[in-house]
Amino acid sequence: MQWTDDGLILGVRRHGETSVVLELFTRAHGRHLGLVRGGRSQRLRPTLQPGNTVRAVWRARLDDHLGAYAVEPLASRAGRLMERADALHGVAHLAGLLRLMAERDPHEALYETAEIVAEHLDDAASAPALLVRLELAVLSELGFGLDLGSCAATGATEDLVYVSPKSGRAVSREAGAPYAEKLFALPPFLIAHGPNAAPTEDDVLAGFALTGFFLASRVWEPRGLKPPDVRAAYLKGLLALAG
Template sequence: MEWRDEGIILGLRRHGETSAIAEVMTRAHGRHLGIVRGGRSRRMQPVLQAGNSVDLVWRARLDEHLGQYQVELTQSRAGRLMESATGVHGVQAMAALLRLLPERDAHPRLHDAFAIILDSLDEPAKAGALYVRFELAVLEDLGFGLDLSECAATGARADLTFVSPKSGRAVSTEAGGPWSDKLLTLPEFLTNRERACVDPADLADAFKLTGYFLNRHVFEARGIEASVSRESFCAVALRALSDNPAAALPEPMKAAIP
């Protein structure tokens, strides 16, 4: 068995004296593991850092085997990501989200969104908004996507300010006002592509929104807890936004993430 693909390094663990097992988010083969012979060498260690993009050749006798990777670096991001707190915690938090996906289950849209976000993750003022959109995309690919397009009660597409914690659907100010204390807040930047996230309170509401549905549908259902890296990233992203308000989302993100 053999295939070729592009991917992004998620993590690495030791294998024997000189080799390593690389966990990679590939475009066509999903989250996939493989042995890299000599992966702990001085030459390969900089290549196999989380966040780097690579070209891969995977070989195994049978498809269900772990197999071996031949790896070639195509884009180095790890060094730049390590220079900022949002970069360090963000790549770890996103890797933890991708580990929620079934192994070897292809999610090309998430791979592409992951790459786009990594290119801006070291820009602290943008990092939080980018990351929360990635959480929405992961929820959708897991089958628990939120419907933020129209009001669940009236069908209105304007003035959407709440989300029902039961249905995951948006609710307008008029329809949700009487029950606002029981609804989740929907920040405008999540429904308006032209609206930048410049208010730390909006970002905190967004983290609370995605965190609620991740806990309800994923973490509690699997008997696990949210990763420590998510909590750390949320803290540094909120602090960064307080110090330096964000610009609008870059154009590629609008096409890559719902």
């Protein structure tokens, strides 16, 4: 068995004295593990860092074996990500989100989104909103996508400002007004036909509150997981900057 694919590095773990098991989120083969012989060498160590993108050739005798990777760098961004605490928390959270996908289950659209997010994690102006979008994409890929295109009560596509915690659907200002305290705010940047203005800090925090609720109630809690500490650390840093 053999294939070649591009992959975003999620993590590595030591295997023996000189090798590592590399965890990639690949474009066409999903989250996939493989052995990299000599992966702890000075030559390969800078390449095999979370947040980098590599081209990988995977070989195994049988499809269900661990197999071995041969890799070459495509995007070496880990060095600059390590210079910022928020970027480090961001790449760890990105990896945790992608690990929610079943191993070897392809999610090509999610891969493309994750690549964009990884490339901008050290950009404090754009990274937070991109991470919110990634969380939405993960919910969608897991079958829990939110319907933010029209009002759940009236079908209207204008003036959508709330999201129902029960249905995960958008609600218009007029229809949601009597229940506003029980609804989540829908930040404009998450509406497909919304304004093109850059999201404010309050918009981004509202986005994280929205996605965090649905990730907790529909993904983490049913799997017996707690919201990841690294997400909380990222949000703590975001709040500190906002304050």
